[in-house]
Amino acid sequence: MSSADGFIAGTTKIVDGGPDALRYNIVILGDGYRAGDMSKYHADVQNFVTTLETTPPFGALWDALNIHRVDVVSTDSGADDPASCGDGSAGSGAAPKTYFDATFCGDGAIRRLLTCDSVSARNAALSEVPEAHVTMVIVNSAQYGGSGGPVATFSAHPSAVEIALHELGHTAFGLADEYEYYAGCGTGEAGHDHYGGGEPVEPNVTANANAGTIKWRPMLSAPAAALPTTVNADCAQCDPQANPRPANYVGAYAGARYHHCGAYRPSYNCRMRALNQQFCAVCRRAIRDTLIPYLPAVYQGLWWNAPAGSESGWGISFAHQEDVIFATWFTYNAAGKPWWLIMTAVKGAGDDYSGTLYETRGPAFDATPFDPALVTALAVGSGTLTFTDVDNGSFAYTVNGISQTKAITRQVFAAPVPRCTFGMESNLALATNVQDLWWAAPAGSESGWGISFAHQGDVIFATWFTYDQNGVPWWLIVTATLGAPNVYSGALYTTTGPAFSAVPFNPAQVAITAVGTATFTFADGNHASFAYTVNGVTQTKQITRQIFRPPGTLCR
Ligand SMILES: [Zn+2]
Numbered sequence: 009m010s011s012a013d014g015f016i017a018g019t020t021k022i023v024d025g026g027p028d029a030l031r032y033n034i035v036i037l038g039d040g041y042r043a044g045d046m047s048k049y050h051a052d053v054q055n056f057v058t059t060l061e062t063t064p065p066f067g068a069l070w071d072a073l074n075i076h077r078v079d080v081v082s083t084d085s086g087a088d089d090p091a092s093c094g095d096g097s098a099g100s101g102a103a104p105k106t107y108f109d110a111t112f113c114g115d116g117a118i119r120r121l122l123t124c125d126s127v128s129a130r131n132a133a134l135s136e137v138p139e140a141h142v143t144m145v146i147v148n149s150a151q152y153g154g155s156g157g158p159v160a161t162f163s164a165h166p167s168a169v170e171i172a173l174h175e176l177g178h179t180a181f182g183l184a185d186e187y188e189y190y191a192g193c194g195t196g197e198a199g200h201d202h203y204g205g206g207e208p209v210e211p212n213v214t215a216n217a218n219a220g221t222i223k224w225r226p227m228l229s230a231p232a233a234a235l236p237t238t239v240n241a242d243c244a245q246c247d248p249q250a251n252p253r254p255a256n257y258v259g260a261y262a263g264a265r266y267h268h269c270g271a272y273r274p275s276y277n278c279r280m281r282a283l284n285q286q287f288c289a290v291c292r293r294a295i296r297d298t299l300i301p302y303l304p305a306v307y308q309g310l311w312w313n314a315p316a317g318s319e320s321g322w323g324i325s326f327a328h329q330e331d332v333i334f335a336t337w338f339t340y341n342a343a344g345k346p347w348w349l350i351m352t353a354v355k356g357a358g359d360d361y362s363g364t365l366y367e368t369r370g371p372a373f374d375a376t377p378f379d380p381a382l383v384t385a386l387a388v389g390s391g392t393l394t395f396t397d398v399d400n401g402s403f404a405y406t407v408n409g410i411s412q413t414k415a416i417t418r419q420v421f422a423a424p425v426p427r428c429t430f431g432m433e434s435n436l437a438l439a440t441n442v443q444d445l446w447w448a449a450p451a452g453s454e455s456g457w458g459i460s461f462a463h464q465g466d467v468i469f470a471t472w473f474t475y476d477q478n479g480v481p482w483w484l485i486v487t488a489t490l491g492a493p494n495v496y497s498g499a500l501y502t503t504t505g506p507a508f509s510a511v512p513f514n515p516a517q518v519a520i521t522a523v524g525t526a527t528f529t530f531a532d533g534n535h536a537s538f539a540y541t542v543n544g545v546t547q548t549k550q551i552t553r554q555i556f557r558p559p560g561t562l563c564r
C-alpha cells in the first residue's frame with residue numbers, strides 16, 4: 009500500500025495554455041487505476057476538465073491554465089474502504105494495493121472523507137511538473153467521496169466532480185468553507201454558536217459586517233443597504249430563514265465558517281457552502297484575481313514613444329489576437345507627409361513579435377465603390393516588437409534601409425484604461441469597450457483601409473488609415489467624445505511632421521490641420537456607422553471589428 013504498489017507511466021499536458029513558467033499549472037494524478045484501467049482514467053480526467061471549463065469563471069480564464077495528466081499505474085484497482093468508521097457506516101473492508109494508498113473514512117470518522125498520501129502525491133506532481141501550482145488525485149472508485157488540504161482528492165463517482173471543484177476552491181484559491189455548521193444543522197452541535205476569532209484571512213468570509221468596511225464592499229449588490237443582510241435569531245442552531253433577497257445577491261449573511269453566528273458569507277449560497285451551487289460573486293472574483301496574472305499579456309491599444317509625450321505626433325496601434333499583433337504605424341515619410349505602414353507580427357520564443365512592414369496604396373478614401381482589388385502592398389522592411397510588461401516595450405525596425413529602435417509605451421488620455429483579453433468573449437457585440445481595429449462591414453468588403461479605436465473612459469481616440477486622392481497613404485485622427493448614448497464624435501485632423509527617421513524627432517515640428525468631422529454611432533459592441541465629412545466630402549460607412557484570430561479580443 010505505497011509507491012511500491014505501482015509506477016508512473018508518463019505525463020501528458022492535456023490543456024496547453026503555454027509555457028509552464030508562465031501559466032497556472034494543475035496536475036492531476038490517478039490512484040487505484042491498473043494498466044488496463046488507463047482509458048477509464050483518461051475519461052475520468054477529461055470529465056473533470058470539461059466540468060471545470062464550463063464552471064464560471066474558469067472558461068473565461070482558460071488561457072491562464074495548463075492541465076497536466078500524470079498516468080499512475082497501481083497494482084490493484086479501487087481504494088481502501090475500512091469495514092468500520094466513526095460515523096457508524098459499514099465499508100466493504102477492501103484494501104487494494106494502490107500507489108497513493110487512497111482510503112475512505114480517511115480521518116477515521118466520516119466515510120465520505122476520501123484521502124490519500126498527500127505528501128507522496130505532491131512530490132510525484134512536482135517531479136513530473138516542477139511548476140505545479142495545485143495537485144489533484146482522482147481515485148478509481150464509484151463510491152462518493154473526496155477531501156481538500158494540500159492535495160484535492162476525489163473519487164470517480166459522478167457527483168465527486170462537485171467535491172473536486174469545492175476542494176479546488178480551498179486548495180488553489182484560498183477560499184473558506186461558507187457553511188455555518190460543523191457536524192450539521194440540527195445535530196445539536198456545541199461550540200459552533202459564535203465565531204470568536206479575529207478577521208479570517210480568506211476572502212469569502214468575514215467577522216466584519218460593517219457596510220463601510222466589509223472586505224467585499226466593492227461587490228455589494230446594494231452598497232447603501234444596511235448590513236448584515238440576515239441575522240440569526242437563535243445562535244444555538246443554523247439560521248432557518250430563506251433568502252430574503254434575490255438569488256446571487258451580495259451582502260452579509262449570518263452564518264459561515266462552521267459557526268451559526270458571528271461570521272458572515274457574501275451570498276445566500278455558493279459552491280463553498282453547498283455542492284451543486286455556482287461559486288458566488290466574491291469567490292469568482294478571488295479565483296479571477298489568482299488566475300488573471302497567468303493570462304497571456306495582450307497589448308491591444310494605442311502606443312507611442314516612451315517616455316510619454318516625448319515624440320508626440322506619431323504612434324502605433326496594435327490589434328492583438330492570440331499570437332498575432334496586427335500593427336499600424338502612423339508616422340511621416342521623408343517629405344514629412346502622413347505615412348502609415350502595417351505589419352502582421354507573429355509571436356516568437358519570448359514576448360517578441362516580428363513581421364514584414366508594408367506600405368499599401370489604394371483607392372481614395374471617398375472612392376465609390378472602394379475596390380479592394382486595387383489595393384497594392386509593397387514590402388519596405390521589417391519590425392520587431394518586444395515587451396517588458398503590458399504597458400511598455402520597444403519597436404525595432406528597418407525601413408528603406410534605415411534601422412532604428414524606439415522605446416514605446418501605452419498612450420493614456422482618459423480613465424479608466426481598459427485591460428484586454430483574447431478569447432474571453434465569443435460574442436463581441438456584447439462588448440462595452442470598442443478598443444480594436446475596425447474595417448468596413450461586411451468584413452473584407454473594403455479590405456485595404458481601417459480605423460483603430462483606442463477607447464478609454466468616455467473617449468475614443470480614432471486613427472483612420474486610408475488613401476488620399478493620389479492613392480497614397482493618408483491617416484487622420486479624431487478625439488471622439490461621448491454625446492448621446494453610443495454616439496461619439498469630434499473634429500477630424502490631418503498632421504504633418506518630421507520624417508519617421510528624424511533624430512531627434514521634434515514634436516514641436518508637428519503641424520495639425522482640421523479637415524472635417526467624424527461621428528461613430530454604435531449599434532452594439534461590434535457594429536457601428538462611421539459618418540464623416542472630409543474636405544467637403546460627406547459619406548457614411550458601416551464598420552465592424554477586424555477578426556483575424558477568432559473569437560478576437562475583448563477590452564474592458
Ligand atoms: Zn470545504
Ligand SMILES: [Zn+2]
Pocket residue numbers: 186212274277278279280287288289290291292
Ligand atoms: Zn462564495
